[in-house]
Amino acid sequence: xxKHLLLILLAAQLYCQPTFALVILQYHHIATDTPAITxxxxxxxxxxxxxxxxxxxxxxxLAARLDSKAGPRQAMPPKEVAITFDDAYRSIYTExxxxxxxxxxxxxxxxxxDLVSEHGGQYLTWAELQEMHAHGAEIANHSTSHxxxxxxxxxxxxxxxRQQFTEDTLSAxxxxxxxxxHAPKHxxxxxxxxxxxxxxxxxxxGYLIFGQQSGAVPIPQTPLVIPRFPxxxxxxxxxxxxxxxxxxxxxxxxxxxxxILSGLENRPIANAATLGxxxxxxxNCFGPGGSITPMKIGTGILIQSNAPLKAGRHRYNCxxxxxxxxxxxxxxxxxxxxxxxNSWYPEP
Numbered sequence: 001x002x003k004h005l006l007l008i009l010l011a012a013q014l015y016c017q018p019t020f021a022l023v024i025l026q027y028h029h030i031a032t033d034t035p036a037i038t039x040x041x042x043x044x045x046x047x048x049x050x051x052x053x054x055x056x057x058x059x060x061x062l063a064a065r066l067d068s069k070a071g072p073r074q075a076m077p078p079k080e081v082a083i084t085f086d087d088a089y090r091s092i093y094t095e096x097x098x099x100x101x102x103x104x105x106x107x108x109x110x111x112x113x114d115l116v117s118e119h120g121g122q123y124l125t126w127a128e129l130q131e132m133h134a135h136g137a138e139i140a141n142h143s144t145s146h147x148x149x150x151x152x153x154x155x156x157x158x159x160x161x162r163q164q165f166t167e168d169t170l171s172a173x174x175x176x177x178x179x180x181x182h183a184p185k186h187x188x189x190x191x192x193x194x195x196x197x198x199x200x201x202x203x204x205x206g207y208l209i210f211g212q213q214s215g216a217v218p219i220p221q222t223p224l225v226i227p228r229f230p231x232x233x234x235x236x237x238x239x240x241x242x243x244x245x246x247x248x249x250x251x252x253x254x255x256x257x258x259x260i261l262s263g264l265e266n267r268p269i270a271n272a273a274t275l276g277x278x279x280x281x282x283x284n285c286f287g288p289g290g291s292i293t294p295m296k297i298g299t300g301i302l303i304q305s306n307a308p309l310k311a312g313r314h315r316y317n318c319x320x321x322x323x324x325x326x327x328x329x330x331x332x333x334x335x336x337x338x339x340x341x342n343s344w345y346p347e348p
Contacts, residue, residue: 021248022065022217024082024210026228030095037233042095044236049099051242057081061106061138063184066208066222081245083107084210084228086142086188088116088124093132101135110142110188110210113175126179133180140186141207144172150193150260150336151344158197165198169205186210189225191347192313193336196258199224213315213334218249224256227332247330248322252276257333263340266308270316270333272301277320285318292316309337311345 028038030045040048052059057079065080083100085092088111100107109129117125129139143149147168152161169187176183185207192212202209203224215227229235229244254274261268272283272294280294280301289307296302303316316333339345 022060022080022082022219023245023247024062024084024217024226024228025231025245026212027083027085027092027096027231028087029089029091029232031089031091034089034091039233040231040236044238045096046099047238048231048236048241049103049105051238052081052245053103055079057245059083059103059105061136062108062140062186062208062210063138064106065219066217066226067184079246084188085109087112087146088129088142090121090124090128093124093128097132097135097137104136106136106138108138108140108186110140110186111176112142112144112146112190113172114145130179138186139176139180139183140188141169141172141176141183142188143190144168144175146190148193148344149190149198150195152195162197162201166201166205169202169207184208192334193259194225195260196256199256211334213332214244214317215331216247216249216329218253221253223253225334243328244330246327247319248325248327250275250277250320250329250331253331259334259336261309261335261337263311263338263342266337267304268309268335270303272303272318273299275318275329275331277301283318283320285316287316288314303333309335311337311339313337 027040027045030040030042032039032041058081060080060082062082062084065082083105084107085096088109092109109132111129115123116129117123133139149165152158173183187202187207188210189212194211199209209225210228211225212230213225213227214229217226252275277283280296283294283301285292285294285303287305288309289305292303292305294301294303303318305316314335314337317330319328319330322329337345
């Protein structure tokens with residue numbers, strides 16, 4: 001066969017190869033009487049599960065798909081979803097668990113170990129967590145008491161702060177290990193916030209790290225902070241849910257991203273070229289102030305919000321239609337903006 005023709009055929013085969021990705025969903029409350037932004041109505045949750053079931057998605061555990069001992073990546077089905085819950089609220093047991101158990105689907109609960117069984121029944125008990133674990137739930141680390149670990153207190157050295165964080169992580173893991181056999185070394189960042197040196201410590205301890213920035217997970221080249229799609233409040237709408245669970249990662253990913261902005265940094269610039277993009281055509285990004293027009297400058301494709309960021313957590317969400325599959329590539333750039341005096345914003 002002509003060598004040139006052979007190269008064209010090989011390129012076509014690679015181009016038409018199915019694109020594999022994992023989409024991770026993040027829930028908190030499955031209820032109607034809890035804070036709206038972190039709540040998914042039971043009927044919405046049921047509609048999510050029905051769609052996944054009817055459309056033939058494979059529901060996987062995080063450990064089965066992401067841990068180093070997982071099976072060969074080339075054997076993955078083209079549509080995989082993992083279901084996670086943060087904070088171990090009781091509605092997981094009363095509303096979500098019966099539905100997931102009936103379907104035989106695995107899921108993960110990230111628990112802040114000190115909060116289990118406390119606060120007048122707001123949180124799950126260890127007995128309930130053990131029951132769910134016996135039916136396929138993974139129980140994983142979410143700190144001891146859901147602290148703002150990304151915010152170093154004034155007057156505390158970074159080395160001491162990192163030591164306290166490591167001790168807290170190991171303490172929470174010890175409590176989980178005492179109640180749950182074979183608990184994975186997975187860590188969900190409280191509030192989705194993070195500071196680069198603490199990520200380094202988690203990584204060195206062998207943890208997989210999960211955030212709250214949206215996007216599909218590229219496999220096997222996962223970023224240091226693995227994205228999850230928040231499913232609370234307006235983000236639970238079924239129309240957008242369908243787009244999210246069918247999303248793909250961009251062709252390239254970068255491992256590290258520093259999200260922390262000082263009081264003077266109010267319109268940060270992200271470079272979409274780090275996602276393997278060579279043109280701004282077809283790239284749609286949104287941030288504070290609405291739609292963002294990507295700017296191609298040299299080899300970079302720069303994204304900057306139209307409006308100044310106020311103190312708090314923010315995201316630039318970028319999507320692009322993948323012509324090979326008709327699905328959308330999705331990536332979120334996460335930011336933590338300090339107040340003008342470089343103090344941290346309070347929680348709403």
